[in-house]
Each structure stands twice: as structure tokens, then as C-alpha cells.
Amino acid sequence: MNQPKTIKNVLLEKSRTIEAALAQFMPAAGGPFAGHIESMHYSLFAGGKRIRPVLCLVAGAAVNSDPNVEQALLPAACALECIHTYSLIHDDLPAMDNDALRRGRPTNHTVYGEAAAILAGDGLLTFAFELLARPNPLLSTDRQLRIIEQVARAAGPEGMVGGQHLDITYENQSYPFSMLQTIHRSKTGALLTCSVQIGAIGAGASPEAEAALSAYGAALGLAFQIVDDLLDATATTEQLGKTAGSDEAHGKATYPAFFGIDKTRTLAREAAETAKAALAPLGPQATQLYQLADYVVSRSR
Amino acid sequence: MNQPKTIKNVLLEKSRTIEAALAQFMPAAGGPFAGHIESMHYSLFAGGKRIRPVLCLVAGAAVNSDPNVEQALLPAACALECIHTYSLIHDDLPAMDNDALRRGRPTNHTVYGEAAAILAGDGLLTFAFELLARPNPLLSTDRQLRIIEQVARAAGPEGMVGGQHLDITYENQSYPFSMLQTIHRSKTGALLTCSVQIGAIGAGASPEAEAALSAYGAALGLAFQIVDDLLDATATTEQLGKTAGSDEAHGKATYPAFFGIDKTRTLAREAAETAKAALAPLGPQATQLYQLADYVVSRSR
Numbered sequence: 001m002n003q004p005k006t007i008k009n010v011l012l013e014k015s016r017t018i019e020a021a022l023a024q025f026m027p028a029a030g031g032p033f034a035g036h037i038e039s040m041h042y043s044l045f046a047g048g049k050r051i052r053p054v055l056c057l058v059a060g061a062a063v064n065s066d067p068n069v070e071q072a073l074l075p076a077a078c079a080l081e082c083i084h085t086y087s088l089i090h091d092d093l094p095a096m097d098n099d100a101l102r103r104g105r106p107t108n109h110t111v112y113g114e115a116a117a118i119l120a121g122d123g124l125l126t127f128a129f130e131l132l133a134r135p136n137p138l139l140s141t142d143r144q145l146r147i148i149e150q151v152a153r154a155a156g157p158e159g160m161v162g163g164q165h166l167d168i169t170y171e172n173q174s175y176p177f178s179m180l181q182t183i184h185r186s187k188t189g190a191l192l193t194c195s196v197q198i199g200a201i202g203a204g205a206s207p208e209a210e211a212a213l214s215a216y217g218a219a220l221g222l223a224f225q226i227v228d229d230l231l232d233a234t235a236t237t238e239q240l241g242k243t244a245g246s247d248e249a250h251g252k253a254t255y256p257a258f259f260g261i262d263k264t265r266t267l268a269r270e271a272a273e274t275a276k277a278a279l280a281p282l283g284p285q286a287t288q289l290y291q292l293a294d295y296v297v298s299r300s301r
Numbered sequence: 302m303n304q305p306k307t308i309k310n311v312l313l314e315k316s317r318t319i320e321a322a323l324a325q326f327m328p329a330a331g332g333p334f335a336g337h338i339e340s341m342h343y344s345l346f347a348g349g350k351r352i353r354p355v356l357c358l359v360a361g362a363a364v365n366s367d368p369n370v371e372q373a374l375l376p377a378a379c380a381l382e383c384i385h386t387y388s389l390i391h392d393d394l395p396a397m398d399n400d401a402l403r404r405g406r407p408t409n410h411t412v413y414g415e416a417a418a419i420l421a422g423d424g425l426l427t428f429a430f431e432l433l434a435r436p437n438p439l440l441s442t443d444r445q446l447r448i449i450e451q452v453a454r455a456a457g458p459e460g461m462v463g464g465q466h467l468d469i470t471y472e473n474q475s476y477p478f479s480m481l482q483t484i485h486r487s488k489t490g491a492l493l494t495c496s497v498q499i500g501a502i503g504a505g506a507s508p509e510a511e512a513a514l515s516a517y518g519a520a521l522g523l524a525f526q527i528v529d530d531l532l533d534a535t536a537t538t539e540q541l542g543k544t545a546g547s548d549e550a551h552g553k554a555t556y557p558a559f560f561g562i563d564k565t566r567t568l569a570r571e572a573a574e575t576a577k578a579a580l581a582p583l584g585p586q587a588t589q590l591y592q593l594a595d596y597v598v599s600r601s602r
Contacts, residue, residue, distance in 0.1 A: 130453035
């Protein structure tokens with residue numbers, strides 16, 4: 001038997017798979033739309049962690065050991081990364097967080113201008129749905145449609161976009177912890193949870209397994225966001241590849257602002273434990289998801 | 302037998318159907334995301350002409366007389382209007398055309414601010430795909446997926462968004478007529494053509510009928526855009542409900558700039574004739590599409 005892979009190796013291997021698939025799926029920067037396509041490539045191929053697509057693939061593998069599952073899920077996994085990248089481009093715009101640095105590079109609008117950056121985001125969001133809808137011989141049309149609906153809900157007005165609207169609306173205002181939870185759940189949690197869910201749907205998980213993975217995804221999304229808040233408050237800009245201390249500078253409520261650093265660390269670990277506990281019904285096939293929950297809490301960027 | 306309806310009555314009746322369906326499908330402006338949803342409602346329910354969804358419904362009826370076809374197509378028709386509205390909100394932004402008036406009202410960013418307007422557009426675009434992917438008992442999953450893919454392609458990097466990128470890139474520059482054609486085909490033509498195509502797909506058109514409708518849609522899209530250029534140059538702001546003379550003010554090439562007003566009128570009529578000729582294989586069921594082509598050329602806003 002092979003040595004079990006460390007989670008870092010799994011992440012590295014899967015993120016390479018995603019890079020290759022993104023490069024294959026994205027239109028090449030040629031022809032009349034080369035300028036627009038180049039501006040999308042700039043942000044998409046900037047070395048993100050690829051957490052969402054990796055989660056999708058690993059969740060699929062946790063409920064179905066058929067090696068075709070990864071191939072079946074790749075377009076959806078890449079669509080998640082396109083949507084995540086579009087949200088970063090728009091969040092960074094001067095009208096939003098006005099950030100100059102992202103993934104260790106100047107932000108999209110800094111390089112291509114505001115108008116082109118808005119359109120790069122629009123293009124990536126729209127292209128994500130093309131990827132999700134393209135004929136996929138490894139996925140039934142029923143499952144493909146369910147996945148598209150889930151992604152649209154998670155990214156839409158009552159998910160990620162709605163959360164971003166709350167985030168900018170409540171800048172520099174004091175609000176109760178329940179609002180922070182609503183913002184986190186919608187702005188970051190919804191798409192992370194969705195990443196796990198569509199892995200489950202694409203892999204044909206049983207309703208019980210799908211429920212377990214949904215619970216895992218929700219808790220993992222929370223852990224992820226708490227750690228994001230922590231890193232913003234404690235890490236350096238160089239470590240993060242984006243401007244550190246941005247939350248405080250924008251008057252945004254965060255877990256550390258509500259609870260202090262130490263209690264926040266505890267809450268992140270607790271959320272990861274909740275995520276791991278949700279995996280119990282899945283047995284040893286879910287080991288990598290289990291390890292991913294620990295990784296999310298220990299990550300440094 | 303009933304009197305044949307005039308095309309104006311058809312447009313009025315179908316646009317009322319669309320208004321009612323949009324009101325039914327859109328999330329209500331309540332709950333935590335009320336502010337975001339309200340900003341989407343503001344632009345969506347501002348009395349647009351609803352040309353794209355009407356085209357979709359009328360194209361469906363032209364190839365399939367089953368009264369269920371309209372019901373089957375309504376979510377897709379409404380999705381087209383959401384996508385068109387998002388494109389208007391983003392086009393009007395200060396970083397793009399910086400327009401203050403749209404559909405006879407202050408533009409979205411003028412009312413809600415730039416950040417909320419960017420998000421209102423993002424929300425409408427994402428919600429459109431939710432609408433397209435929701436379970437639809439009147440449409441096979443195969444057809445639903447084909448429709449989603451078509452819409453994503455028409456609205457995406459090599460369609461509407463790519464066209465808008467060209468449009469802003471070439472502002473105040475001189476370029477050949479072939480580039481104007483590329484911009485028109487992608488920025489406006491692609492989604493108009495798609496509106497007809499998805500009506501055909503949803504109604505189960507034969508490949509021959511689908512090809513005829515695609516040719517119709519492409520020619521109609523061209524006629525529509527030529528008339529848009531004409532109206533921008535000749536109508537008043539009051540008539541248009543948006544700032545007249547905007548093309549010239551932004552240094553945009555248009556049909557009148559290339560050909561003068563009279564020749565442009567002729568070209569619009571020719572495009573409408575091409576559209577009508579493409580309908581020949583469909584017979585008398587296509588009468589309303591035939592009349593719509595004439596309407597598009599004669600419209601005053």
C-alpha cells in the first residue's frame with residue numbers, strides 16, 4: 001500500500017490539476033477579445049490557493065472512489081475558482097475596498113483600469129456558468145442542473161453578492177455579532193459550503209452523505225472566515241499577498257474585534273472540530289476532508 | 302376567428318406577462334439582504350421595453366403552438382431581462398459611460414452609490430442563472446442546459462462583456478467599420494440573437510427552424526443596433542429616457558458617423574428585410590416575428 005499523502009501534498013497535487021484544467025478551459029487571449037481575456041487571465045492565473053475547487057474535488061472523492069469523479073467535477077471546480085476570482089476583482093475596486101494588492105500582485109484595476117476590471121469580473125462570472133453548462137458526458141443533466149442552481153444561489157443576491165452588499169453597507173458602523181455572522185455566512189461561507197455540496201452532488205452522494213458534507217462545509221466555511229479575520233489582524237502584507245490590517249482600516253467588524261485574538265483562535269479550532277465531527281457518517285474515505293479542516297485553521301495565508 | 306392583433310398590442314400583452322413573471326420570480330426586498338434586492342428592483346422594474354424576453358416568447362410561439370411553451374420559456378425570458386438590466390447598470394457606471402439617466406430615471410449608481418450599483422449588476426447576472434437552472438417541469442433538462450450554455454456564451458467574454466470591453470477600449474479612437482461590426486455583434490447582437498435562439502430551443506424547434514430563427518435573430522440584432530445608433534443621434538433625451546447624443550460625447554463610432562443619417566436609415570431597413578426573409582421556412586406562424594422586425598426599425602425609443 002502507498003504511504004498516505006500529507007494534506008499539503010494533496011493540496012499541491014489537486015491545485016496543479018486545477019491550474020491545468022483552468023488553462024485548458026479558459027479561452028486563449030487571442031482574436032478580437034484578447035484584451036478582455038488577458039485581463040481575466042491576469043487575476044485567475046495569479047497563484048491563488050484554489051481552496052474552493054480543491055474542496056469540491058476532495059468532497060467528491062470522499063463519497064465516490066470512481067476515478068472518473070474528478071474528471072466529471074473539474075468544470076464545476078474551475079467555475080468555483082472563476083467566481084471566487086471575479087468576487088476578489090470587484091471587492092478590490094476603488095468603489096469597494098480600494099485595495100492595491102492581491103495574490104501578491106497589483107490588483108486588476110491597478111493594471112487594466114477600473115472599467116476593464118469591472119468587465120473582467122463580469123466576464124469570469126459569466127464564463128463560470130458556461131463551464132457549468134457545457135456538455136459533460138460524465139455527469140447526468142439532472143446533476144448538472146442541480147449544481148448550476150446551487151452555485152447561482154450561493155453566489156447570488158442571498159449569498160455571496162448579498163453578503164458583499166452588507167459588508168460595504170456596514171463599514172464603519174457598529175452592529176451586533178448576529179450581523180457579523182450573517183455577513184460571514186453569505187459573503188464567504190455560502191460559496192465554500194457550495195464547493196463541498198457540488199462535489200457531493202456531482203459524485204452522486206446519498207442524501208445522508210450530502211447532508212453530512214453540507215454540515216461539514218458550513219462549519220469549514222466558518223472556520224475559514226474566522227482564520228481570515230485572524231490573519232488580517234496578525235499577519236503581514238507580505239505573508240498574505242494582500243494588504244494586511246485592511247479590515248480595521250475599513251472599519252469592518254471581525255471576530256478579533258468582537259472576541260480578541262486568543263478567544264478567536266479557540267473559536268476557529270472549535271469550528272474546525274464541528275466540521276470534522278460532521279464527517280463521522282462518511283468513514284475513512286473522508287480522511288482528506290478531515291485533514292483539510294485542520295489545515296484551514298493552521299494556514300498562514 | 303379573432304381579429305389579428307397588431308404588433309403593438311402583442312408587445313404590450315407580452316411585456317405585461319414578463320412584468321408579472323419578473324415580479325413573481327424576483328426575491329422580495331425583505332430580510333437581511335433587502336437593501337441589495339431593492340437596488341436590483343429599482344433598475345429591473347423601471348419600465349424597459351422588454352424586447353429580449355418578448356422576442357424569446359414570440360420566437361417560441363412561432364415554432365410551437367402549444368400554449369405551454371410560453372410558460373416553459375418564462376424563466377429564461379426573465380433571465381434575459383435580468384442580464385440586459387445588469388449590463389445597463391454596469392455600462393452606466395462612472396468608470397464606464399458615466400450616465401446619469403436610464404429608462405427615464407436616475408441611474409442605479411446615482412441613487413445607491415457606485416459600490417451598491419456594481420453589486421446590483423452582479424446580483425442580477427447571478428440571479429439570471431439561478432432562474433435558468435431552477436427545476437422546470439415544462440422543459441427537458443437537456444434543453445434547459447443548452448439554453449444556459451447559449452445564454453452564458455452570448456453574455457460572456459466572447460459576447461456581450463467582450464463587446465463592452467471593446468466599446469470602452471476604442472472610445473475616442475478611429476477604427477475601421479469591421480471593428481464597429483464586431484462591437485455591435487458582440488455587445489448588443491449576441492444577446493438579441495440568443496433571445497430568439499433560446500425561444501427556439503425551449504420550444505423544441507427542428508434544426509431547420511432553429512437555423513432560420515438564428516439568422517433572423519442576427520439580422521434583427523443588427524437592425525436594432527443601427528436604430529439605437531440613429532436614435533442616439535436624432536432623438537431627444539426625453540424621448541429616449543436616457544442621455545441622447547451620448548455616443549458622440551464619448552467619441553464612439555456609430556453607423557451615422559460612418560454613413561450619415563439617411564444611408565443609416567436605409568441600412569436599418571435592409572437589415573430588417575434580411576431578418577424577415579430568413580423567416581420564410583417558418584410560414585404564417587412567424588407573422589409576429591415578421592412584424593417585430595418592422596417595429597424595431599420604426600421604434601422611437
